[in-house]
Amino acid sequence: MTSAMKSASAVALALALAGQGSAADMVTEIGPGEGRLNIVAWPGYIERGETMAEFDWVTKFEQATGCMVQVKTANTSDEMVALMNEGGFDLVTASGDASLRLIAGKRVQPVNTALIPSWDTVDDRLKEAPWYVVDGVHYGVPYMWGPNVLMYNTEVFGDQPPTSWNVVFEEMTLPDGKSNKGRVQAYDGPIHIADAALYLMYHRPELGITSPYELNPDQYAAALDLLRQQRQLVGRYWHDAFIQIDDFKNEGVVASGSWPFQVNLLKSEGAPVGSVIPVEGATGWADTTMMHVDAANPNCAYMWFEHTLSSNLMSDLAVWFGANPGVPAACTDGRGMATAETCAENGFDDFEKIRFWTTPTANCSQGQDACVPYYRWVSDYIGVIGGR
Amino acid sequence: MSTPGLSAETEASRASRRGGEGLGARLSDLLWRRPALLLALLLGPPLLWLGVVYLGSLFALLAQSFFSIDEFTGQIRREFTLKTYGELLTPANLDIIRRTVQTAALVTVTAAVIAFPIAYYAARYARGRWKAVFYLGVMLPLWSSYLVKVYSWKLILAKEGILNWAFGKLGLTWALEAYLSLPGVGGNSLSTSPTGTFLVFVYVWLPFMILPIQASLERVPASMLEASGDLGARPAQTFRHVILPLAFPGVIAGSIFTFSLTLGDYIIPQIIGTSARFIGQAVYQHQGTAGNIPLAAAFAVVPIAIMGLYLWWAKRRGAFDAL
Numbered sequence: 143m144t145s146a147m148k149s150a151s152a153v154a155l156a157l158a159l160a161g162q163g164s165a166a167d168m169v170t171e172i173g174p175g176e177g178r179l180n181i182v183a184w185p186g187y188i189e190r191g192e193t194m195a196e197f198d199w200v201t202k203f204e205q206a207t208g209c210m211v212q213v214k215t216a217n218t219s220d221e222m223v224a225l226m227n228e229g230g231f232d233l234v235t236a237s238g239d240a241s242l243r244l245i246a247g248k249r250v251q252p253v254n255t256a257l258i259p260s261w262d263t264v265d266d267r268l269k270e271a272p273w274y275v276v277d278g279v280h281y282g283v284p285y286m287w288g289p290n291v292l293m294y295n296t297e298v299f300g301d302q303p304p305t306s307w308n309v310v311f312e313e314m315t316l317p318d319g320k321s322n323k324g325r326v327q328a329y330d331g332p333i334h335i336a337d338a339a340l341y342l343m344y345h346r347p348e349l350g351i352t353s354p355y356e357l358n359p360d361q362y363a364a365a366l367d368l369l370r371q372q373r374q375l376v377g378r379y380w381h382d383a384f385i386q387i388d389d390f391k392n393e394g395v396v397a398s399g400s401w402p403f404q405v406n407l408l409k410s411e412g413a414p415v416g417s418v419i420p421v422e423g424a425t426g427w428a429d430t431t432m433m434h435v436d437a438a439n440p441n442c443a444y445m446w447f448e449h450t451l452s453s454n455l456m457s458d459l460a461v462w463f464g465a466n467p468g469v470p471a472a473c474t475d476g477r478g479m480a481t482a483e484t485c486a487e488n489g490f491d492d493f494e495k496i497r498f499w500t501t502p503t504a505n506c507s508q509g510q511d512a513c514v515p516y517y518r519w520v521s522d523y524i525g526v527i528g529g530r
Numbered sequence: 531m532s533t534p535g536l537s538a539e540t541e542a543s544r545a546s547r548r549g550g551e552g553l554g555a556r557l558s559d560l561l562w563r564r565p566a567l568l569l570a571l572l573l574g575p576p577l578l579w580l581g582v583v584y585l586g587s588l589f590a591l592l593a594q595s596f597f598s599i600d601e602f603t604g605q606i607r608r609e610f611t612l613k614t615y616g617e618l619l620t621p622a623n624l625d626i627i628r629r630t631v632q633t634a635a636l637v638t639v640t641a642a643v644i645a646f647p648i649a650y651y652a653a654r655y656a657r658g659r660w661k662a663v664f665y666l667g668v669m670l671p672l673w674s675s676y677l678v679k680v681y682s683w684k685l686i687l688a689k690e691g692i693l694n695w696a697f698g699k700l701g702l703t704w705a706l707e708a709y710l711s712l713p714g715v716g717g718n719s720l721s722t723s724p725t726g727t728f729l730v731f732v733y734v735w736l737p738f739m740i741l742p743i744q745a746s747l748e749r750v751p752a753s754m755l756e757a758s759g760d761l762g763a764r765p766a767q768t769f770r771h772v773i774l775p776l777a778f779p780g781v782i783a784g785s786i787f788t789f790s791l792t793l794g795d796y797i798i799p800q801i802i803g804t805s806a807r808f809i810g811q812a813v814y815q816h817q818g819t820a821g822n823i824p825l826a827a828a829f830a831v832v833p834i835a836i837m838g839l840y841l842w843w844a845k846r847r848g849a850f851d852a853l
Contacts, residue, residue, distance in 0.1 A: 324718035330805055377718030379805035385684070392688035393719060517599060517822045520815060525622030528629070528806045 168252045169440050176439040179209045179446055182225045182234040184429070186463055187286075188213045196479075197462045199455035207449075209442035226250070232437040233446060235285050235429045238273040239333075239501040245274070245281050250432040252279045257444055260451035263469045267493050273500060274430040282432035283447045284468030286459060289426040289489040289496045290329070290337070291417040293400035293408075295390070299416075306420045307341045309397045311372050316396065323375050327389065327398035330379035330527070332519040333499065336425050337399060338365040338372070340497060344422040354425065354497050356506035362514040369526045379527060383407075390415060402464030402488045419492045426489075426496035454478035466490045595827035606823060614824040618832075623812070627832055630809045633724075634792035637731040638739075638785045644732070645739040645784065650773075652740075653747035668737045676734065680801050683730045687721035687802065694719065717804055727803035731792050738787035746780025747773070782844045789840060793833040809833055 181188060188211070191198030200211050214231065216222045219240035226234050226249045236244055244250045255261040261283075268284040275281070294304050298318045308314065310326045328334055339354035342364055351361050377393070380386040383404050389395045390408060405417040431450060433443050449455060456467030457478025466488050467473060473485035489496070506513035561568040597606055598613045617623070652664040671679060685691050697706045710716035710723060717723030750773060758768040796810030807815070809829055817826035 324722075330800075376805075377722035378803065381800055381805075385801060388684065388688075392685065392690045393721065394689045517816075520822065521617075521622070521825070524626070524807050524812060524815065525620075527804075528622055528625045530622045530625065 167435075168254045169257065169444065170254065172257055172444045173441045175207045175209045175442045175445060177208055177210065177442070178212065179233070179439050179442040180212045180214070180231045181446075182214050182216055182222055182231050184235055185215045185217065187215075187235050187429075187459070189459075189462065197458055199449075199453060199458055202453065203446065203449045207442065207445045209439065209445060211446075223247075223249075226434060229434065229436060230438075231434050232439050232443045233434070234432050236274075236282070236432050237427050237429050238499045241274045241282065241430050241432060242276075243501065244432060245276050249435055250281050251435045251437070252281055253283060253433060253447070255280055255283075258283065258447050258451065260448055260469070263451055263471055265468055265470050268428070268468055271428065271430075271498075273428060273498060274432065282430035283450065285429040285431045285450060286456065286463065286465040286467060287426065287428035287493075287496075287498070288402055288463075288465040289419055289424045289492055290399050291402060291405065291424060291489065292420050293390070293398055293405050293415055293417045295396040296414040296416045298396045303416060303418055304397060304420065305418070307337070307399075307422050310375070310399065311338070311341055311368055313371075313375060322397065324377045325394055325396045326375050327378065327380045327386065327395050328369075328372055328376050329399055330381040332516070332523040333425070334399070335362075335365050335369065335519050335523060336497070336499075336502075338368045340425060341422050342368060352507070355500045355502045356508060356513045357502070358508055358512055359514060366522055366526060369523070370530075373526055373529060404464075406464045406487075419489060419495050423495040423497060424489075424492070426498055428498045456480075460484055460488060464488055591827050591830060593827075594823050595825075595831055597824045599822050599824055614828045617825055618828045623829075626807050626809060626812050626829075629806060630793060631836060633728060633731065633808070634789050636728060637735065637792045638788045640728075640732050641736050641739040641788045642743075642781050642785060645736060645743050646777075646781070649740050649744035649747055649780075653744050653750075668740050671733075672737055677797070679734060680730060680798055683726075683733065684721050684801055687719065687726045687729070689719035689721070691719075691721070721802055722804060724803060724806075727799050730798050730802050731795070734798065735788040735791050738791065739781075739784035742783040742787070743777060743780040746777045746783070750776045779848055782847055786837075786841070786844060790833070790837050793836065 186193075188200060189197045190200035190211070204210055214225060216225055219237050222234055222236055222240050223243055225231060226244055227247070234240075234244070234250075236250075241250075264284055268287070271284065274284075292304060292307060292310070294309070296303070298316055300317050302317045309316070309322055310328060314322055316322050316325070329337070335357075336354035339351055339357055339361065342349055342361070343351040343354060346364065349361050349364055351357065357365060377395075378389070380389065380398065380400075383401065386395075386398065386400060387404050387408055390398075390404075391411075391413060400417065402417065405415060408415045431447060433440070437443050451469050454477050456469055456472040457480040459465065460467050460472065460480040461478070461484055466485055467480070470490075472478065473480050473490060474482050502513060502516045502519060504511045504513055504515040561571075594606075595614055596610050596612070597608050598611045599606055648664075648668075652661065652668075656664050686693055688694070694703075694706070697703050706720075709725075710719070715723065715725050717726070720726045720729070754772055754776075755768055758772045763771065794810050796808060796814050799806070799808040800811060809832055813826045813829045816822040816829065
């Protein structure tokens with residue numbers, strides 16, 4: 143984690159100049175609510191009991207503050223950035239790859255943590271996280287986080303659950319005596335290159351990889367080679383969580399990188415699956431609620447910040463989404479449905495093993511223009527999946 | 531006292547009415563005298579819409595393809611260059627284009643072969659209620675959501691799906707496995723093989739092939755077929771020399787649909803198949819997640835160019851003569 147922090151803070155440093163300008167325009171006091179609040183969020187992140195009656199963390203907020211919540215869902219980080227650039231929204235639940243871009247683009251404003259009574263309850267591991275704190279200025283409030291776990295079929299692996307990502311990278315015979323060829327999956331997004339790099343970081347230290355998101359051309363080439371080898375094993379890459387669930391049920395897939403969301407859903411349907419964070423560690427996401435620089439409803443936004451930290455929101459969302467709350471107490475104090483066990487299952491204790499998602503940029507801790515930028519990740523990963 | 535007031539009032543109202551009439555009448559006179567003006571007024575807004583919103587955005591897109599992305603910062607460099615087109619011609623991208631065009635061509639030919647007999651039956655033999663059943667049968671799949679159809683095909687083709695089960699019951703699993711082990715068309719299961727992608731494309735676009743063929747067959751006069759028979763042609767000869775040439779514009783019209791729809795689709799290859807990209811997916815990914823708009827635009831030009839060539843060829847074959 144420390145090196146991830148280091149590398150991420152290098153990116154943060156590079157962006158610091160861009161972020162400084164607006165640091166002075168922070169909200170200094172909270173007035174009465176404006177009556178409405180517009181949020182850009184991931185699907186499933188803000189529920190008002192319409193999907194399932196028991197998952198509701200909006201109604202009470204609206205009753206208590208009079209701020210009527212409008213949610214616009216976005217499916218990718220890029221969509222979120224685009225929506226925030228358009229404007230007209232107050233808040234966004236930005237992942238690590240979007241948050242720094244929003245700060246650099248001056249689309250979000252610094253948050254005055256002194257105005258949020260429950261700020262102190264935020265996980266200490268997140269309080270100064272480099273994906274939203276630039277130059278000591280907080281540009282948001284931690285929301286939820288989670289790992290990309292290795293999901294496996296418990297019937298196939300029996301009493302020898304996998305301990306390494308090698309089951310999805312190297313051809314091998316699984317405990318049921320059959321090859322893993324054609325029975326494993328990988329994520330259908332260029333960011334999966336980081337998973338390969340993470341694997342190499344552990345197994346080929348001579349490459350000198352310090353962060354899976356900062357790869358020089360040699361390290362990058364090694365990661366692509368590993369992914370080409372993986373292509374031989376993968377029948378279809380997964381893109382949509384529900385298709386992956388179907389593939390585990392109907393397509394004979396027995397191991398894949400996945401999210402706790404799919405693991406929980408499959409388990410709830412009685413499917414024989416388990417999940418593990420292997421010895422190499424895992425990649426993951428950490429989301430932050432950020433406030434638009436021209437937010438029309440700043441008072442409601444600050445009330446929402448407090449609401450996310452102090453209500454049943456994070457606790458119920460942890461159960462609903464298979465993620466971890468930014469406030470550790472939400473796992474244990476019974477404010478919602480989550481218990482210590484739920485959080486443990488979602489990987490709460492594995493924070494140190496997780497390399498949180500950031501956008502690869504050319505300028506990295508290895509130097510100016512030393513790393514392969516994200517757009518090349520995209521075109522090369524397309525090539526790998528196409529069999530090149 | 532009241533009379534002058536009243537008359538003044540009527541005067542005023544009459545004047546205003548006359549004024550209103552005058553304006554309407556003058557406008558109508560003007561339009562009658564200058565039909566070109568009327569035409570311009572009627573056609574202007576839709577043409578403006580088409581020209582500015584549709585063609586304008588298309589050209590804006592095409593212009594983007596002559597920009598390039600800065601290697602280091604990922605920023606778009608707004609200077610004329612052919613570098614992006616050079617990038618389009620890298621082996622990995624050529625693979626995508628070849629894969630897409632090949633599938634589109636194969637889907638089109640297969641759809642035409644399947645659609646022709648169905649359309650022929652509907653045009654020549656189906657009457658009354660059966661005609662209605664035919665239309666319903668062809669159109670019904672178009673009423674349900676495209677995604678629902680694709681997802682259900684995923685289940686049908688899955689390793690533990692109904693098709694595999696049927697092959698197993700028939701003792702033909704070995705045949706399926708032998709087929710799936712073939713390089714290029716096979717895969718882990720039908721749902722993760724190029725064959726699966728192909729089958730679903732054919733299913734989804736088939737109605738777009740049947741309907742134009744049926745329409746063109748309806749227009750082939752029965753008397754010509756009788757004449758052909760009277761002159762001693764065997765049924766195969768009649769088909770080859772009379773029916774097919776007359777119905778061919780319909781086949782081409784249908785093929786324009788199936789070909790271009792396959793060329794642009796980005797959902798089916800994402801759900802069914804090996805995850806190898808098609809043009810539509812490449813555009814989506816370069817534009818949506820990578821911010822590489824120039825390359826996405828260059829990719830978008832490919833189907834336009836291919837369809838341009840195809841339409842030019844189709845025009846020469848007389849596909850639009852009946853329009």
